[in-house]
Amino acid sequence: MQVSLLILTFNKPPIVSLQGQPVLLYTQQHNSLLAALEFKRVRIFSECRNGFCGACKTKLISGQVKYKFEPIATLAADECLPCCCQPVTDINLDLSADGVDVVTNKQTA
Numbered sequence: 001m002q003v004s005l006l007i008l009t010f011n012k013p014p015i016v017s018l019q020g021q022p023v024l025l026y027t028q029q030h031n032s033l034l035a036a037l038e039f040k041r042v043r044i045f046s047e048c049r050n051g052f053c054g055a056c057k058t059k060l061i062s063g064q065v066k067y068k069f070e071p072i073a074t075l076a077a078d079e080c081l082p083c084c085c086q087p088v089t090d091i092n093l094d095l096s097a098d099g100v101d102v103v104t105n106k107q108t109a
């Protein structure tokens, strides 16, 4: 008798953290990482919103992002352009979580 094992895998939405504080789950409803951050009222500067100017350049402490298209602005290996990227893993950005609704243990207790 042969036993088949069905393994279901679910893609978990990436968790976006700011300096270690989880602030949101990134889902496909967000058009870009910048849009998701702005939705949570994260203070982040932007101008062109198309990967040209580099104004939204942000240090990526950990995790990986992918770009919808190749940005023009130059980046260091540990930087990303939230206006035109999406996280593909949980990410931790070097942005302040001040004034942002963060996930705390009090909310889950």
Ligand code: FES
Pocket (backbone or CB within 6 Å): 045, 046, 047, 048, 049, 050, 051, 052, 053, 054, 055, 056, 057, 073, 081, 082, 083, 084
């Ligand atoms: S806002 Fe210009 S590169 Fe992101």
